[in-house]
Amino acid sequence: MLRAMFLKEWLKLRWALLGLLLVHVAMLAYLFLSVRHQFQVEHSEMIWYWSFELRRLLYDQVMLLPALTGAVTAVAQFGPEMVGGRFRLSLHLPVRGDLLVWSWVAVGAGVGAVLAVLDAAGLYGIIALFFPREAAASAVLTALPWLLGGWVAYFGTTLVLLEPAMRQRVVYLMLGLAFLGLLYLQRGYQEYDRILPALAALSLLFVPAVILPAHRYRHRS
Amino acid sequence: MTARIARWSLLLLTVFLLAVWLPRAKDLLFEYRFGKTDLFYSPVLERFVYKELLGEGHQFVYRDQDGQDYGREAFEALIPFIYYKNMELWGKLPLELAGQRFDKAAIQGERLVLQLDPDELPDHRPRIQLFPLLEANPGRARLRFPEDIMRPGERLGFIGSDANRLDPELTRSFSEAMTEAGFRFPVRTTFGRVSILKPFDAGYFLVDDDGRLFHLKRVDSEPVVTPVPLPEGLVVRHVKVTENKRGEFLGLLLARDGRLFLLGQEDYALTPLPLPDYDPDRMALKILFNPLNRTAIYSDRTDVFAVAMDRDFRPIDRYQREMAMARPRLVDRTWDALLPFSLTLQDPNSRYLALDLRLHGPSALVGLLLALLPAYWLLRRRGLHGLAPIPSLLFVAVTGFYGLIALLLFPPERNLQPQRATHRTAGAPPLGSVVDGGH
Amino acid sequence: MDRAVTLEAARVRPEADGTPAIEVRHLAHRYGSRSIYSDLSFSVPEGRVVALLGKNGVGKTTLIRLLMGYLRPVGGACRVLGEPSHNLSPATRARIGLLFEGHLAYDFMSIAEIERFYRPFYPRWRRELYYDLVDRLQLPYDHKIGNMSCGQRSQVVLGLIFAQDPDLMILDDYSMGLDAGYRRLFLDYLKRYLDQGDKTVFVTSHVVQDMESLVDDVIFLQRGGALMQMPLAEFRARFRSFGFRSEGGEPPRPDGVIEGVDLHGREHLLYSFATPERLAEHLARAWPGVRLGEERPMTLEDAFIGLTGKY
Numbered sequence: 001m002l003r004a005m006f007l008k009e010w011l012k013l014r015w016a017l018l019g020l021l022l023v024h025v026a027m028l029a030y031l032f033l034s035v036r037h038q039f040q041v042e043h044s045e046m047i048w049y050w051s052f053e054l055r056r057l058l059y060d061q062v063m064l065l066p067a068l069t070g071a072v073t074a075v076a077q078f079g080p081e082m083v084g085g086r087f088r089l090s091l092h093l094p095v096r097g098d099l100l101v102w103s104w105v106a107v108g109a110g111v112g113a114v115l116a117v118l119d120a121a122g123l124y125g126i127i128a129l130f131f132p133r134e135a136a137a138s139a140v141l142t143a144l145p146w147l148l149g150g151w152v153a154y155f156g157t158t159l160v161l162l163e164p165a166m167r168q169r170v171v172y173l174m175l176g177l178a179f180l181g182l183l184y185l186q187r188g189y190q191e192y193d194r195i196l197p198a199l200a201a202l203s204l205l206f207v208p209a210v211i212l213p214a215h216r217y218r219h220r221s
Numbered sequence: 222m223t224a225r226i227a228r229w230s231l232l233l234l235t236v237f238l239l240a241v242w243l244p245r246a247k248d249l250l251f252e253y254r255f256g257k258t259d260l261f262y263s264p265v266l267e268r269f270v271y272k273e274l275l276g277e278g279h280q281f282v283y284r285d286q287d288g289q290d291y292g293r294e295a296f297e298a299l300i301p302f303i304y305y306k307n308m309e310l311w312g313k314l315p316l317e318l319a320g321q322r323f324d325k326a327a328i329q330g331e332r333l334v335l336q337l338d339p340d341e342l343p344d345h346r347p348r349i350q351l352f353p354l355l356e357a358n359p360g361r362a363r364l365r366f367p368e369d370i371m372r373p374g375e376r377l378g379f380i381g382s383d384a385n386r387l388d389p390e391l392t393r394s395f396s397e398a399m400t401e402a403g404f405r406f407p408v409r410t411t412f413g414r415v416s417i418l419k420p421f422d423a424g425y426f427l428v429d430d431d432g433r434l435f436h437l438k439r440v441d442s443e444p445v446v447t448p449v450p451l452p453e454g455l456v457v458r459h460v461k462v463t464e465n466k467r468g469e470f471l472g473l474l475l476a477r478d479g480r481l482f483l484l485g486q487e488d489y490a491l492t493p494l495p496l497p498d499y500d501p502d503r504m505a506l507k508i509l510f511n512p513l514n515r516t517a518i519y520s521d522r523t524d525v526f527a528v529a530m531d532r533d534f535r536p537i538d539r540y541q542r543e544m545a546m547a548r549p550r551l552v553d554r555t556w557d558a559l560l561p562f563s564l565t566l567q568d569p570n571s572r573y574l575a576l577d578l579r580l581h582g583p584s585a586l587v588g589l590l591l592a593l594l595p596a597y598w599l600l601r602r603r604g605l606h607g608l609a610p611i612p613s614l615l616f617v618a619v620t621g622f623y624g625l626i627a628l629l630l631f632p633p634e635r636n637l638q639p640q641r642a643t644h645r646t647a648g649a650p651p652l653g654s655v656v657d658g659g660h
Numbered sequence: 661m662d663r664a665v666t667l668e669a670a671r672v673r674p675e676a677d678g679t680p681a682i683e684v685r686h687l688a689h690r691y692g693s694r695s696i697y698s699d700l701s702f703s704v705p706e707g708r709v710v711a712l713l714g715k716n717g718v719g720k721t722t723l724i725r726l727l728m729g730y731l732r733p734v735g736g737a738c739r740v741l742g743e744p745s746h747n748l749s750p751a752t753r754a755r756i757g758l759l760f761e762g763h764l765a766y767d768f769m770s771i772a773e774i775e776r777f778y779r780p781f782y783p784r785w786r787r788e789l790y791y792d793l794v795d796r797l798q799l800p801y802d803h804k805i806g807n808m809s810c811g812q813r814s815q816v817v818l819g820l821i822f823a824q825d826p827d828l829m830i831l832d833d834y835s836m837g838l839d840a841g842y843r844r845l846f847l848d849y850l851k852r853y854l855d856q857g858d859k860t861v862f863v864t865s866h867v868v869q870d871m872e873s874l875v876d877d878v879i880f881l882q883r884g885g886a887l888m889q890m891p892l893a894e895f896r897a898r899f900r901s902f903g904f905r906s907e908g909g910e911p912p913r914p915d916g917v918i919e920g921v922d923l924h925g926r927e928h929l930l931y932s933f934a935t936p937e938r939l940a941e942h943l944a945r946a947w948p949g950v951r952l953g954e955e956r957p958m959t960l961e962d963a964f965i966g967l968t969g970k971y
Contacts (some may be wrong), residue, residue, distance in 0.1 A: 001781055004777050007776060007777055008777055011766075013767055018782065035915055079765070084762065084769075085764065088728070088758075089766065092729075092753055092758050093750075094751065094753045095750055096750060162868075218729070218730060219732040220730065
């Protein structure tokens with residue numbers, strides 16, 4: 001049964017996943033080239049000074065990539081379920097509806113996690129080429145809230161898509177955006193180091209939350 | 222069941238986001254120019270004087286501590302060392318004060334401002350632990366950044382910035398010099414001022430594994446390491462290095478226990494500063510030097526404190542006042558009464574974001590009660606009777622209007638049972654769990 | 661409904677042992693303030709093939725959605741295989757085959773993929789039934805469902821329901837989008853499958869004629885929630901149509917004995933469950949100006965329209 005569920009998610013996700021993979025690789029390549037370009041046109045010690053002391057982020061081009069990835073993944077997974085009310089097909093399967101929806105988001109979140117690891121590893125590798133390892137580790141820590149943004153965007157989009165009523169969709173959209181808005185307040189590196197565990201814990205509330213729109217879809221109440 | 226958990230998760234999430242965003246929206250709408258009170262010690266009056274913003278706009282008062290008002294020009298004449306350029310313009314130089322004469326050069330020679338803001342403290346800001354160690358004797362007018370960076374750790378590493386590779390020779394010679402001076406690795410903390418826009422370079426102060434302080438400079442490409450003697454029991458929290466032309470003090474040293482010292486430039490002598498109520502974690506501090514006095518002024522968002530000292534940092538006088546702008550306005554009091562708490566992420570005293578819960582106090586009971594009434598009405602309309610609305614009401618009783626809004630956005634499911642009962646009394650088979658039918 | 665006919669039909673119908681496959685009691689539903697029905701009751705015994713017939717807008721779709729469990733009734737009970745329809749256990753859902761309006765299926769799957777997807781969910785899965793149906797389409801197994809015609813898709817969907825081997829099938833408007841050939845094909849396969857016995861079917865269709873050879877019972881749903889349920893054979897035997905002329909006075913109106921009056925055609929027609937003798941007697945008393953003509957032969961569709969009216 002689990003394999004069947006994975007099969008369906010895979011069929012829905014494969015092209016989106018390929019596209020996302022290409023976008024991520026392209027984005028990392030661009031990041032590499034732009035950092036390299038900086039070091040070609042400026043003196044290395046000055047770039048280091050800007051980065052460490054003035055806290056300029058040379059890698060903030062990737063800031064919104066995880067959020068975009070989360071939204072695209074959710075659309076790829078739940079768009080086909082919602083078109084023409086196909087969600088009803090899944091809800092009739094002899095499986096508990098909540099477990100079904102959770103298995104879907106587990107797949108989506110898993111896919112997101114793989115891409116997030118790719119991003120983090122890529123970011124570390126690229127920064128470590130031009131900076132000491134402390135700076136590379138700092139870049140990954142700085143990017144963590146953005147990666148959490150991917151999680152929030154994924155669940156926000158999922159809520160919007162699963163919800164049958166327009167009014168409630170707007171509510172979920174606002175909710176997702178309001179949370180996302182808290183993840184991009186940085187003015188320099190690693191400013192989320194202390195708050196991130198709390199924000200990550202709060203973002204876990206999205207996991208049970210996805211059951212409500214599915215429940216409402218089932219009962220149209 | 223899971224649908225109920227889902228709803229409660231969304232209620233919590235909504236309250237959290239509202240508690241962050243509504244106060245932000247309120248600030249966006251109602252925040253005002255927060256003019257901190259400028260407090261000085263007047264060597265003319267030998268009393269404290271201040272300039273304070275009243276209301277919105279440009280309405281300043283210039284007043285002394287006894288409530289005497291002054292015109293702007295008269296006020297500036299009370300603190301002539303601050304406004305010495307105006308004094309010069311108005312032909313009031315040289316000054317005669319306390320039986321001494323001060324010309325422009327004398328004033329300039331004594332002037333110094335040392336500052337320490339809460340967000341500069343090492344545990345208030347993230348810092349990548351890599352520091353450029355400048356050549357202290359550049360042999361030319363301007364300082365420049367070296368092409369290597371210092372990595373304090375198990376040894377003193379140096380990494381070339383062009384190749385991004387460790388320089389083994391530099392690393393070895395500096396680490397050895399440290400060890401020879403008695404430094405015990407690893408380096409615990411590093412303090413210094415990373416800039417080339419300063420009159421000279423004083424290098425870094427490093428705390429070793431035993432908590433001892435060392436001064437490191439790079440002079441003619443060679444390491445110069447000097448142990449800094451510390452009084453017994455002093456644990457260094459921060460050293461604010463402020464290279465200045467005056468040459469007497471190199472900066473400030475903050476101890477873990479809150480004591481603040483001036484750090485002598487030549488002999489590293491520590492001069493204690495008597496600052497009652499000073500809390501480095503949330504107060505900005507300024508030390509003003511003039512030919513006659515030193516004044517320490519420190520303030521948080523509500524109060525400003527000042528200690529006037531003589532040239533030897535012995536206190537002469539002190540003063541404290543609540544700033545006019547810090548007094549809560551009607552909009553603030555109304556806000557605090559309507560909502561039970563606010564959450565902030567950004568702390569003006571730190572570069573780290575943190576979740577800070579501010580409880581609004583007893584006046585918030587008003588808002589809680591106001592929110593409970595519509596909440597009760599809503600729950601009744603959804604057909605919840607008896608004990609059923611209690612959890613939601615408790616929720617609103619704690620979260621007030623935040624909770625009410627959340628409840629409106631995610632209302633409980635309609636309870637259909639009692640309505641049916643009025644239609645028909647018998648013959649209906651039992652329904653499943655209508656209220657909370659999970660899948 | 662307190663019509664004599666319904667009561668009679670209820671008496672005639674043999675109740676199967678145990679719980680009925682579908683049991684609707686005092687069902688009420690409304691959208692906002694618009695009430696669809698306030699007190700609907702009927703049941704479908706196990707093993708019967710029942711058609712739900714009614715004109716557009718009488719709440720057929722709502723009833724189907726309630727039975728499928730995608731709506732929660734505002735009042736009353738709607739039980740399917742013994743459980744509340746909106747709260748079916750997974751095990752019970754496995755025993756119910758649903759055909760959604762428009763032959764809903766996962767468009768992004770191929771013929772083989774969709775079978776592979778559904779198979780593990782159903783312990784009684786009968787793969788051969790699916791491929792028996794689908795092979796006749798002569799399409800490669802990697803053909804995407806999204807690229808199929810409506811008729812081809814209906815075969816796939818029917819094949820999936822067959823393979824599921826459900827005890828109860830709820831088929832919502834299977835004829836939608838199908839041309840005559842595929843419609844006939846769908847019915848042929850369905851009938852052949854039902855010949856194995858023991859299956860309960862609840863079906864709606866816009867093509868009333870198709871029901872003639874398929875169903876055992878019919879349920880007529882009328883605006884306002886009036887409902888009439890009886891065996892099809894009984895309906896066909898007892899529901900009659902007569903030509904008539906009105907000699908002065910107003911034309912007759914439905915009154916309990918007269919079920920319907922059709923004044924739109926060349927010949928005015930009158931419909932009733934009563935025997936010709938009883939009808940003549942009734943007319944003489946209640947509508948003396950009406951002259952009853954010959955009994956007219958009817959198709960099922962004629963009878964359906966006669967009962968429910970054209971508007």
